[in-house]
Amino acid sequence: MARRRDAVVRRGLRHVGRGIVEQPGMFTLAVVASSIYGAMTVASAYVIGEITDRVLLPSFADGATTAAALSLAAAAIIGVALLKIVGILGRRLFAGIMSYRLQADYRRRVTRQYLRLPLSWHQRHPTGQLLSNANSDVEAAWFFVAPLPFAVGALVMIAITVVALFLTDPLIALVGLVVFPLVFLVNVVYSQVMSPRMQRAQQLRAEVSEIAHESFDAALVVKTLGRETAETERFGARAEELRDGLVAVGRVRGLFDPMMEALPNLGTLAVLLIGAGRVADGSTDAGSLVSIAYLFTLLALPIRAIGWVLADLPRALAGFDRVTPVLEATGETRYGPESAAPAPGGAAVGVAGVDFSFGDAARPTLRDVTFDVRAGTTVAVVGPTGSGKSTLAGLLVRLVDPADGTVLLDGVDVRRLKEGEVSGRAAFVAQGTFLFDDTVRGNVTLDPAEGSAFTDDEVWAALRVAAADEFVAALPGGLDTRVGERGATLSGGQRQRLALARAVVRRPRLLVLDDATSAVDPSVEARILDALRDSDEPATVVVIAYRQATISLADEVVWLENGQVLARGTHEQLLDEVPGYAALVRAYSQAEVPA
Amino acid sequence: MTEAPLVPADERREGAFATLRRGLRMMPEFRRGLPVTFALALLATAGRVVVPIAVQQVIDRGLAGGDPDLDVVTRLVLLCAVVVLITAVAVYLMNVRLFRTTETALAALRVRAFRHVHDLSVLHQQGERRGSLVSRVTSDVDQLSTFMQWGGVLGLISVGQLVVATVVMTVYSWQLTLLVLVCFIPLAIAVRWFAQRLATAYGVVRERVGDVLGAVAESVVGAPTVRAYGVGARTAARIDGAIDRQYRAQVDAQKVTAAVFVSGEFVAALANAAVVVVGVLLGLAGDITAGTLVAFLFLVTLFVAPVQTASEVLNEAQNAVAGFRRVLDVLDTDPDVRDPATAAPETVRELPPGPLGVRFDAVSFRYAPGAPMALDGVALTIPPRLRVAVVGETGSGKTTFAKLVTRLMDPVDGQVLLGSDAEGWVPLEEVAFSSLRSRVVMVPQDGFLFDATVADNVRYGRPGMTDEEVATAFDELELGAWVAGLEDGVRTPVGQRGESLSSGERQLVAVARAYVADPDLLVLDEATSAVDPATEQRLTRALDRLTDGRTTLTIAHRLSTAERADEVLVVDAGHVVQRGTHAELVDADGRYARLHASWRRSSTGAPATTG
Known part of the structure; x- marks a missing residue:
């Protein structure tokens, strides 16, 4: 006890000293x-x-x-x-x-x-x-x-x-x-x-x-x-x-x-x-x-x-x-020296032997996940609730790093890329939408206060793709309307569309959508994907979804179960070969009530 | 709707004393034992004038004459020492009493405010205002408590000291006392002005602190977005701007505080100089002795100290009073949805036993005066035991419907009733909450989970369940396989706000929680929107089986629910536009048929048409 009391005084004096020195x-x-x-x-x-x-x-x-x-x-x-x-x-x-x-x-x-x-x-x-x-x-x-x-x-x-x-x-x-x-x-x-x-x-x-x-x-x-x-x-x-x-x-x-x-x-x-x-x-x-x-x-x-x-x-x-x-606290994201010359078109994505666990959980969220996405293609990641899909999405854009294995972007380990390289190539739209207490324009461009990298025309074009142009035009201040803290003045669907426009406006070479279109109409979703893919240099898209309409837009489907990739292939192949997959995507077709 | 009563109290121009009076009325604990505390305070302040008196006595009895009577001096000093010690004991006792009373009263206030906030619908209607409600029961009360520990006691003694010093000064020399008071008159007049300047300056500081918190919150809550878009620099610039503005506001406020403080010091010096000059003249006229004059100089310091303390405490006192006012304002806000059990016990009626039907009697609702009607004159009856799906586009009024059935809100017009034709219908606002909440349960889209285990969260719906019973419940819901896949089964911790689970998994736990509550009317509002289709189908089939004989209302944009329901209600722009079985409505070629076709296309593969 006495020792601890002494320690308080000693540490206290040291703290005083720190303030004086600074x-x-x-x-x-x-x-x-x-x-x-x-x-x-x-x-x-x-x-x-x-x-x-x-x-x-x-x-x-x-x-x-x-x-x-x-x-x-x-x-x-x-x-x-x-x-x-x-x-x-x-x-x-x-x-x-x-x-x-x-x-x-x-x-x-x-x-x-x-x-x-x-x-x-x-x-x-x-x-x-x-x-x-x-x-x-x-x-x-x-x-x-x-x-x-x-x-x-x-x-x-x-x-x-x-x-x-x-x-x-x-x-x-x-x-x-x-x-x-x-x-x-x-x-x-x-x-x-x-x-x-x-x-x-x-x-x-x-x-x-x-x-x-x-x-x-x-x-x-x-x-x-x-x-x-x-x-x-x-x-x-x-x-x-x-x-x-x-x-x-x-x-x-x-x-x-x-x-x-x-x-x-x-x-x-x-x-x-x-x-x-x-x-x-x-x-x-x-x-x-x-x-x-x-x-x-x-x-x-x-x-x-x-x-x-x-x-x-x-x-x-x-x-x-x-x-x-x-x-x-250490463990800040470390960046590497690489900054590959910007290649035109979609980015190639590779996931090799990736393991991931939250905190000190004994059961890993992802186990030995390996697959690749060819440049310019669309891949749907499908799996039951709790299979690790969102975690996988976060890994692709380097929100988290794997415990083991590597994530490759254009053939380079994302950990070796320079700061800003990943976010410069990839756009990510999360399940929960986050808006800043800023104007509509600021939330789409995410520019510093001075000097925008995007013109208003580009912003409007992105809003149009995300089917957000109509409601934004109806706002009292248009692009200059402030959305309030966390976008409090907008509805959930409106927030999600702004978040999509934010991704679209950047013309990303890789777009990762984590169940990000659940509140928008399927036709809007199709339009966004079309806009990204129909350009001369189509972007690579990784989409996490349950909707068959969304899944069927994909060139390839990755079936994730219990943190493992259990199957890959086209939608039709998986329907034939993977009973769990068929049960999941056909859940509604099979649920017809007997008349 | 609830905007008006919660207007920041600062704008309401209620005086500090009015706030204190309001507070004392609401906090009977404050008054308990107050006379004894005041008596101790009086004793404590009386002891403070002992030293000047001793100085006067020693000078007059000994030193002035040149031949001190040491015996008298010794006795006098010892007597004074005893008084000083008694004073110290009195102060200690007073402090402890005061701390105990105020902390007890503040704890009670805190708990009452907490309970009251839960009764306010603003809490679930406007999520973005939760933060400010949290500070009503935390920092606002903390500020009051800190003030009581630092400034409150000081203030109480200071006032006493001011009074006692004035009395003793008057006894020594009324002329000099008058002189001192005259010196302080300008200060007394200026205090009001100073107080306003301080209030303004610190008001700005508080605002800036809020801005900083807002900016910091973006970097914490929005961390994934900031990271994914590489906009750390932009966020950092924003935070730095807010921090700089807070710093400048703090320095400005400090300037005002310093100016207020030194004005007291200056007046004190004026008073001292005046006392010396006039005192000597009075002494020459034979009105006072040398000892009296010197003692008077000591007394002036006793008089000045409380004034300086007051200027020091003034600002903190204002902050504390403002916080107090905010807490009281919350308590004074009438809950817009009242529990009849407390509001009007004589009107309370029991819900009939057994399954409950729902009746809407020309019900209208809008979220704010002047806003368009979210529901407009809806009249319908849902008999007991029916499984009803409510469908419609975003913003059509589906969720409003659910919130009115569960009495999270009251209609603007019309009446919602529960019961059946056989057992009679009871208006919702006459049903005690305790009865209503055990019979009618809603599962919202965002089924919040507490930082505990899966089992703890399910038990929240029915306290006292064992882990095994919880596991059985999951089995009954055909979620046994999911539980088995968890690290530690139902004993798996879900983390802060359930964030160790995915959003779909959180919904599974929320449904289980409502299921074990065993309601007679179950309302599911997009309760499984993030669950994968296969699991959702299994779960809803199980629920249908288990809740057979109860009434269920399901709101979903996945129309598989509607396909299975006994009846479908189609809501559009605040009106029920269609009603019937799935088969009937599909054939009717109306709104439902279009909704359903579009949903079929998107969920069964055919890509939706572009544009």
Whole structure:
């Protein structure tokens, strides 16, 4: 336990160091400003002391004062305050900028990883977790930076104070030597006791949030099965655990706060007690005593800044610990050096001895899959539910890499192709359609904001092929209509057609359709395939489908069952030779009800 | 439809105090034991003025005269030390009480909001708004809780401290007190303005945070698309833009905060200077002693601290109140589909036992005021035990039909009833949810699965089933072979949202889940659209056999279902345009005949005509 506590402090200090190293300029500026603030806080106490000694007590003793003395006193108070304000402004601004820069920087790094890491990594990490990694975890990791320069300034202040105390009266200085280390000690113990409780509370918060996410996503199921009460109990149980965790956190904080307040107060009282004796025997004067007592009152707040930083460190570490695995995750898709000269016409596809498993599942999703697709032909992949078709589609466009075996595009292992080569040749339309929060045009072209690779005519032509031209033309802004987050303003069929247009507009040499036409009319589907194949340089098409109309458009059919290719051939050949295939594609013909 | 009540609360211009009053009304847990907590708070603040008083006493009793009475000083200081310790204990007790009460109240609030959200149809109607509903029961409540732990206690003590400091200052010198108050008047006036500036600045920050989340979500949810099209750079540029804008908004807000904070500091210095000058003059006039004046300077720091704390807490308080308001707004949103068991218990009626028929009595529905009718004056009766297929093109109103039968929505006009001619008909809105949901079950197209095993997900339909019973259920549905092919049979985990299974497999589990719930009326809305035809045929044949004697409503664009059904309803543009058996309708040469011919062509091989 003690070792772990030490580790928290050590790791915490290292984390602080990391922040300073990454933003040295802002940190220096903030610390300078904070030191000005610290020095001026001490100065203001001395001003009060001096005023007591030179203006107040003499005036009260003599029964007279001068306008000069009074205005000098007022000017001194206001002058010191103005300098102090400069310090505060600088400290707040520079510390804020430092903290926000670190956050922005880490957000960029984390999201860059999201784009770099392979889909298999994405599949292992829930969406909610990745979102909070980029948002709240990054914030937690660097939030403490805001009060950090304040705390450093407070250390400067304490150093000045201790020196000043010794110069004034060594005996009174002893009070400082007892109180300040004590304050520091309480802070350290606090952060160590707090750390595990804070982590548990954060963990429970995440769990509560996960249940809420899942339960609300499942709303339709929950409602149609009338399970609202059971769901509420599930959520409530975790919410109560969280409550207990937060009360445990509050109890520690509730003890810490009054201790931090009482210590400087007791210090002031001790100064009065010892000081009264010292004034009595003439070792020091009343003004010094007043300024030291005043100083203790003023120091209470800055010293707490040290506490804020220390108190926030466990949270910062917890946040950073959640971000680190993302930053350190490896296995990003590696690209090779090859960039074959663009050949005209369809791309040749080869799949050789491919094995694939999800995560650490013992049963492979694909086993020793081998087949090839000649350039410019259309191949249908057919198989029962759960046979591995979608996985195979993802492999062809290198969304995932096989555990074993190779996927070849134009005779080259896709892993040896340069970045952008696969997506430059192949277009993939997935089962679930994803649209960006952008305009219709942006969703079809996927261009950066400036400069499009496609003309509007080309976009309209693609929309026409996908039978999306009519509804797009009817939209209020035409191509410039925004589709909302995930295309929320469009229907499922409309979204699917836009996704198809996105693939068509690129004139891909390989088109992979993963059951991507289920919501469109068969005639639209035929038109898309015709458009791709009837050009002088027909594209290669791999289509996953159940519809016989779609399958019969294929030159060849690959029959997949339990992750294995069990047969290949034309539609007619497979109908004759493979009973499972015949049963599947003829399911509807055989299902005629007896009249 | 549900748009209006959930308008972001910020636009509603409800004052912070109005929100708190509303909140306290809704959270009785908050008030429990509050008097004792307030008493402790009073004690805690009283202890804070001890030090200035001690300073005054020590100076006046000893130092000013030049010959301190050390005994008196010692006794005084020790007494004050005891008071300081008692104060600390009081603060501790107050803190713990306050944390326990607020966390208990917030946990209750969180759970109530969670339950309430499930009652709102916006949850399943508008999937894209789920994220914001999740934050109602997570981050909004978290923010409140964090605020209570940091700022709430601080705020409570600060207010007390302000009051106590003012009282003690007045006792020492009413003239100087007046002077200090006058110095702070401009600040008090400016606070409102500052608060507005802060609210605006942090409002912008919140918006920018939302933009960043949206942009990041695209890179996570849309990862396959981003990858497949090689548009990582485009997505990265978007995220970077959003992050930069968030950064700039944060720095702007920080500038406002710093300005607010230092204005308090400046006023404090003015007050100090004024107290010194006027204090000396008053002292010369014999109104106050030197000790009083020095003590007053200490008291001014006590007076200033809460003001500064307040400016510090102000922004967080506003955020917390805004979050609070959003949670309360959700609770104040009336569910558009009410459970009569809670809304009007006296009207609740029981559904007749046995198979249930469906009757639509001139039912109309539209998704938003002004939108075209999704169903328009539909009147029909489906007798019990019938297997009915509902067909029609996308957007014809099929799914609306299903949602009205299962009371996921209420009609705009007309009435939906369940029952039979023999047993009588009961209006849906008079049936308690607990009874309705056990008798009528719908399987939607996207049958969401929980992150658990296959068996757990099926059990969701009938809690208490053993794994063996679940396996038997799959066998009965002729899905035994599929289960056998899974890694660990029915104990196979399905992963987040069931994503370890293919979409077709997820549908199989969802159908099994509804089957074990054993409803009298089963509604299948495209429930097997992603399942391969052979499996689908086996499954539906098995279902037909197993649900013999129940009523089933099947919505499908694969017309094999219609071929097998007792009766077919053809829906077009919100109207039932045809009704009859498959054979009758094929012969009738109407809409159905055309739909069916087109489907036959596509599913049995003949390529569809181009163009």
